[in-house]
Amino acid sequence: MDDRNMDTSSSPSFDVSHDHPKSxxxxxxxxxxxxxxxxxxxxxxxxxxxxxxxxxxxxxxxxxxxxxxxxxxxxxxxxxxxxxxxxxxxxxxxxxxxxxxxxxxxxxxxxxxxxxxxxxxxxxxxxxxxxxxxxxxxxxxxxxxxxxxxxxxxxxxxxxxxxxxxxxxxxxxxxxxxxxxxxxxxxxxSHNKLLAKLICPLxxxxxxxxxYPEHGSSFMSTLPSVRTIPSIGTKTTEALISHKIISVRDLQEVPLDVIKEYFSSDMAVRLKNLSMGEDNTPVRQSGRPQSIGLEDSFKTVSVKSEVEEKFTALLQRLLILVGEDGRIPVSLRVTLRKKDVKRLSSHRESRQCQISSSLFTINSGSVSVTEGGQQKLMSIIMRLFNKLIDLTKPFHLTLVGLAFTKFQERMTGRGSIVNYLMNDLSVQSVLNITNDCDTSASSMDYSAASPSSSTTTDLSDAEVEPSPKKPKKVTWIAKRRCLSREDVASPSKLKVGELRLNSRELEKVSELRLNSRDKSLTPRASPARDMSETSDNLRDIAEGGVCDDCPSYVDKDVFNALPEEMKNELKAMWKNSSNSEMPRASTRNMNKSKPNTLLKYFVPQK
Structure with missing residues (x-):
């Protein structure tokens, strides 16, 4: 035991009414x-x-x-x-x-x-x-x-x-x-982080x-400089010293109102509490690092080739650290420290951009760069360097740094399960709806849509990982196939008039149209009669539990595969249409745009 009975008469009194629950x-x-x-x-x-x-x-x-x-x-x-x-x-x-x-x-x-x-x-x-x-x-x-x-x-x-x-x-x-x-x-x-850290090296x-908590203020008063308090940085220390507040005891004894003259009210209270050994900062569970970086400092470098050599050495060491970390980097930051000859000082500048996850692979939990990936990374690094430095003018660097600043836990490249699910999502829907543009989705080269396959395009604005709600590939296909009409964010936002049923439904629609045409050639045929017959069929469907008597233009298997809520919605619409007065069919009515309802996905569009 070290019995250090210190004189606390000059220290602020300890309030025993306070609770100190932490350890x-x-x-x-x-x-x-x-x-x-x-x-x-x-x-x-x-x-x-x-x-x-x-x-x-x-x-x-x-x-x-x-x-x-x-x-x-x-x-x-x-x-x-x-x-x-x-x-x-x-x-x-x-x-x-x-x-x-x-x-x-x-x-x-x-x-x-x-x-x-x-x-x-x-x-x-x-x-x-x-x-x-x-x-x-x-x-x-x-x-x-x-x-x-x-x-x-x-x-x-x-x-x-x-x-x-x-x-x-x-x-x-x-x-x-x-x-x-x-x-x-x-x-x-101790009962808080501040005292536990400061008492540790004693x-x-x-x-x-x-x-113990009651000795916190007396211990803090023995610290020679306010800079020894972890939460007080260089600028705050300089500001305090400029007002004759040098030691922690000085900070303890100066009135709070005086501190508020130089700092904000919250900052002044914070400084006062720290000087008394009071700190309510919680211990936050550390996770994996948010960034992994390395820096190299030197006297001065003024040639681009030397800068590239230093970046190459840093990248090789950085890739080793990333391999051990096990996560895939998706953002790269380049940092430079420039020396201003006029001001005889240095200042840092940085620039970062997103990088493609396809540059890396995961084997047994370890991340490694793909063949040619390191060269692509160096191209990105030097492109960022060129944005930071005007090579038409002399430059003097005293530090270069590289850091991967964002990570993802899983692969999303071509061979990943995420990519498979995205492809599956992009081509499947309840009715296998396709677009009537000439270009086929199956003939598209998806790699062209991904920035990972490009080494010349600036990746600063590239998406890291497509959202399940808006698959990137679906977005790109929709834009390519409907560019002449309207750029859309996803197939769900395409105009209904631009959507068509799949081949199975199209065959049934063609058959329906032929039957309708034959009836129109018969003198006794009547559009009103046809609509009445259709209404009867719709009523039967609405009253049944399953679509046993679906209209000819509705695929029974597709209808039965729908969720119950969607089935009920269709049944209700068909039932309403059967009970309402059906207008006389005409070319003019057929050409009018129909309301955007779920029924339109089951009805052929012109």
Whole structure:
């Protein structure tokens, strides 16, 4: 135990009436990159080790830190303070990502929400797990590791006992990570994410610290800079410092009304609460990353061929990460950092576009690029580059980046089940309705409709995946076949007059027309009589359970296959038509447009 009884007389008083129901654990991996390298090569454990990216030592093991090697130190400076420093190139993040995913999966085995923060930090909300353990006999609970300060009184909400249980769970998690993965960790335990994260590194390495809610404000007052609060960024820090608010204690003591003079009301309240150690941010369960990207920084590049080489190297590494992720990318982003010689500063610009899923294939859960797919991706990358850079003028780049920013979980290419279902949907309907345009749907080359088969068309506005309600192929066919009439969004929106029954119905319609023509040649034939006979047939159909006596122009099998609601609608329409007074048939009446009803799909159109 670490009994750090601190003077809280100058700190804001603690309101014991507040409830503190949450139990949050923050776990941080000790010198993460260095530990991964030491697991790969155990000989490095006894040597001062630094992980190098470009000319920076991004992290080091604790042997190197004894000599004064610090995070993000220049390699030249690190070698000065530690000449025996062993440097390992850490620009390839593959092994680090793999280790991070293993830790995340292991923590999920506790069935609690886990939120990743970078590759080496995780928040775990163990509130429900603590409540379950409270149901058992939990007498004489001890706190593993350290306690920030002993409480003077017990909080009436019962948070002390809950945080004691949470500290035991944290100890179990850390032990499991070490036993299964060989990695040491530190942990912070509190009632919110802010205090859990900030208290975590207090006793590094390979240890843990618990802090009670009543000590939150006193602990925050010891932080030297407002920048140490995770939610406060660089610009906010600069704004606070410009108004003589430097330390967290300064932020605690300044009146809220004064802060509101410089920030919005909500922001001012937020800053004040953070300075007191108050934070109600929930632990959000992390899913798969929304984007996978890589960047390469350098002093300056001013030649297009060199930029293309760097993009090629980034793309090769990025495709490895995508292959392990198992999802199909459908959007690509290119990022450049330009150096402005006049302003002696740099700024980033990016451009992205959608890409075809047919450039990738899935085998055994792993995604790989198709033959020629990488070349197509490079063409897209360089096209985006050309949109960002005016090659007629000199340019200076200090960074290039690539990222896949959107993913889909399943294939939708030509050989996919989704594509099969879309084709099936596009050619089937209740009546097999087809269009009377000359071009046949069966003779169409569907690949022409898909942007995946084109390497010259800009894919920025291409659809990623057709909606089941509006299949892309159906849309394209409808537009090609009825271009001379009207562009339509789907076959359901085609004019009824442009639709025809299939060949089976057409034969019956032709037979009906021939019979009608023969009757018209007979002197005794009467249109009114024909309509009366038809009405009788319709009445019989409406009164029957099934269409046993369908009119000659109605296919019985098709009618019987319809849903009951549609059958009833047809029966009702036929019944109404039989009861109403039928007008005398004439050429003029036949040429008039009929109302857009379901009956029109069963009646021949002229």
């Amino acid at each position: 949050i654990i923050h776990i941080d991996i000790d010198c993460f990159y260095a530990q991964v390298e030491m697991l790969k090569n155990p000989e490095l454990r006894s040597q001062p080790l630094g992980i190098q990216q470009k000319n920076i030592v991004v992290t080091s093991n604790y042997e190197a830190r004894k000599f004064g090697v610090t995070k993000c130190m220049l390699v030249t400076d690190a070698l000065k303070v530690c000449p025996n420093l062993k440097l390992v190139n850490g620009e390839d993040l593959h092994d680090y990502r793999a280790a991070s995913n293993k830790i995340f999966l292991l923590l999920q085995s506790w069935k609690c929400p886990v939120e990743k923060l970078g590759m080496d930090e995780n928040f775990i909300d163990v509130t429900n797990l603590v409540q379950e353990k409270l149901k058992t006999n939990m007498d004489n609970i001890t706190i593993p590791g350290h306690l920030y300060s002993e409480p003077s009184i017990d909080c009436p909400c019962g948070c002390h006992i809950r945080l004691k249980i949470a500290s035991q769970i944290a100890n179990e998690m850390r032990k499991r990570i070490y036993d299964d993965l060989g990695l040491t960790t530190c942990a912070g335990i 006793h590094k390495p390979n240890d843990q610290t618990t802090i």
